[in-house]
Amino acid sequence: MTTLVIVESVKKVEKIGPMLGNGYKVMASVGHVRDLPQKEIGIELPSYALTYEPTDRGKSIVAKLRAAAAESDRVILATDPDREGEAIAWHLAEMLRLKNPERVTFTAITKDKILAAFASPRPLDMQRVYAQEARRALDRMIGYRVSPALSDATGQRLGAGRVQSAGVRLVVERERAIAAFKSTQHYGAELVFNNDDATSWKAQWDTKPHLADGETYLLDDELGKLDSADLPVAHPCPTCSKPLRRIKGQHGFFWACSDRECKTTLPDAKGKPGERKAPPPPTGIACPKCGKELAHRVGTSKPVKRGMKPRPYDFYSCTGFPKCDAKYNTGPDGKPVFGDDAKPAQEVEA
Template sequence: MTTLVIVESPGKIKKISSILGAGYKVVASVGHVRDLPGRELGVDPASYKPSYVPTERGKGVLAKLRKEVAAADQVILATDPDREGEAIAWHLADALRLKQPKRITFTAITKEKIREAMAQVRGIDYDRVRAQEARRVLDRLVGYKVSPALSDRAGHALSAGRVQSPAVRLVVDREREIRDFQPVKHFGVELLLPIPGHWPENPKAVWRAQWDTRPHLVEGQEYLVDRGLAEQVATVRDVQVTRFENAFANRAPAAPFTTSTLQQEAGKRLKMKPKRVMDLAQKLYEQGAITYHRTDNPNLDPAGIEAIHSYAQSAGLELAGKLRTWKAKDGAQEGHEAIRPADVTALRAGEDTDQQAMYELIWRRAVASQLADARYAVRRVLLTGAVQGLSVRFIGQGRKLIDPGWLRVYGQDEPEEGDQAEPVNPIPKLEVGQGVRAVDARVLDKVTKPPARFKQSTLVAELERQGIGRPSTYAAILENITSRSYLIEDKKGFLSPSPTGEVIRDALVGTFAFANLDFTRELEDQLDMIAEQRMTYDQVIGQTWALLDRELGGLRQSQVNLPKSEHACPTCGAALRRRKGGKGFFWGCSAYPECKTALPDEKGKPGKARERKPQPEPSEHACPKCSKPLLHRVGTGKKGPYDFWACSGFPKCKASFENSNGTPVLDGAATR
């Protein structure tokens, strides 16, 4: 008896086959095999029923799978355990005409998880399929209804998307906050006080206290802007200890990684973009090194916790005093556990250095999550003084790590660019009422800073905070809007909007509800409700379709002038469009196929057309093989200078001959 197991990725076949053993054959669908048609809406306006066609790759995959299905005694669909995987399973069952299709899911490619899955065969969850189908149809409605309307107004191709457009809006709005920001100069004072027994022998043996400006602010003020007052306070030298506290503070570890937090942390620690993060995590999952990497649940399952506890005890690491749990973000599906190593005793995994670095980050975060808090000794001191009848107070605070706890495994976070690491402030033991004389004081010139531009990792964090889209889609969204040059990424990774991105934002906001952050979040909730049988597919699609139709009329009446293409085709004058081909980006004429002009992409702008060498004129010499005229080819190639005669019938005739004083050597044999 042969059981055919269909997974999504070919990378899983070898590992799963070795676990299942004889009697099983594992094959891959290579992701989606069907989708909505490419050149039409593909959704019936009366019934909202989508029409599916095999993808270009899917045609061949389905043909092979039909033969495999015919030869098997039973078929099990083992696509990924998320909604998209459920939808792929349904597409396979429908396209392959499987009766009563069998479905399994597993969150790690390990012997334990796969055997557990095989013992829990179920049917397809059609509610989850409909939720995913609704997501795909909603994306299609926005893309196919709004994008052409924008393009018609602009005269060249522009794109709108249910999630991509709110993402662009976030960056545009942040950029405008930065432009409109008015810096405020304000002032503080820092006292430098001696460490007994070390100063003055060591002039650097000082600790610091900051002037508390709050009692001196005018009502409504947030910052102290009177430099004269700050200079006056900076003359204080003698102060008295009014309050001194010795305390302890604990710092708990962060939760194990979800999809979103993995993208954020890998961006910060490994300097990787979300797409690269997801590609590496996919490879590690396929190798059986980590659990499933598309998840919004920050908690581990009991088996994962038990494994980490066992490892920590064997490695002499102190565990937390009680079981750690974390609250998921609002709207999280929590379908399966957080990301963790499949085998925590494996300290290294991955086939190259990037995969290994990713695995190590995941391993450290998961293990650290179950360890004891880091513990600090904290000292706080309140100093009071007076200057010219004005009472002033200074606050000093310092802390010292006394037990690293989970930091032994995960380490300290590095400060973001522009931030400063927390300074060490070695406050000595003091007594209340004790007088202290400062060795110096200085006025601190400060200025308020505008909000920071987003990077891809911080934009991911904001999208999640706003409840826009799903973490598993963030990498593709960012790839889309940066590749279309709606957002520009500088050398340091900071994102800013292009002029096109800004005008698209203005065309959509106030006209289309999907550009509003609240609406997008509520739509995500409605997709969840379909999966939970609290709303129907028809309800969600119907109300959104009707809304879009009304809003399209508003776009036609709006006064927003969409940007025309900056780049005209040098051949016919039509707009050039930036496209992505098999070898990267290029610029093609919007009048294609009438005009086939194509230019290389140079840093987001059209480059110069590559000059083609003129063909040599046909000669009077005929090819002895096919009788077509020979061409005299002279020039310099990758291998150096060349000078020979070749048949003009190339590539059908590949005859070539040496050159002798401008004449082909026709001795009956080709020489090249």
């Protein structure tokens, strides 16, 4: 008894054949053997029935598979487990005229997985086949109807996809609705009448008699309350408690208060407000470039050679940074070294 097994790729033939052993003949369909016609849309309206024809490569492959199927007692379709593979198995069953096609799927090419899959074959899953047909039909309809219009509008030879075209259509419709929107102000009226017996009654203005057909009048109390809603602030300002905003500046991101009168700023720490470092102690030494006070700081030098450890060093820098980027080395007396012959900071020999 001979069983014909049809897979998609030639590589699987070489791997699966030895695992199944004698009595099995493994052959490959090499992808699709049948598809929509190349020069026609292949969709009949209004039923949306699809018309198929053999692919150029599929003609010779199907001829070989038919000959092998005629010499076999059983045919198993072992194409890929996705919708595309299910559709290929269905096309093979149609072209080979299999009465009761058997389907086998596996997710790993190991002997245990292969033998377990072949021990429990199943019929074709037509729901997956229909899903693949719907996707293929959408590809063809969008490609044949939208691509020419897109090419004419842009002056380039472009192809339209089923997903992008629908997404662009939604964006365009929404943008047109925004452009055509006219803002209107809606008002409501409610009167409260107090009776002599301490009771009261209300009367509301009915706007329906004043509206045209299809026109709506929005009176939403909950929507009006949003302006005064006490919504939590994600990052409150430490000075005034108003929201902080992350801003990209010339030297990177930083956080600033949303209140223009509040001048609070904080450094950025991985997308969140960081803590401002305490200012260095005053030195009383003025910067020769801008006149602002110099700060005594400690840094780490870059290694001169590979493998060397960085060395700490102290220096003076201007507190007017970033407008003034002056830096000075620390001399033996602990004061900054000025002068034209002074080396830049970090270049002093350790």
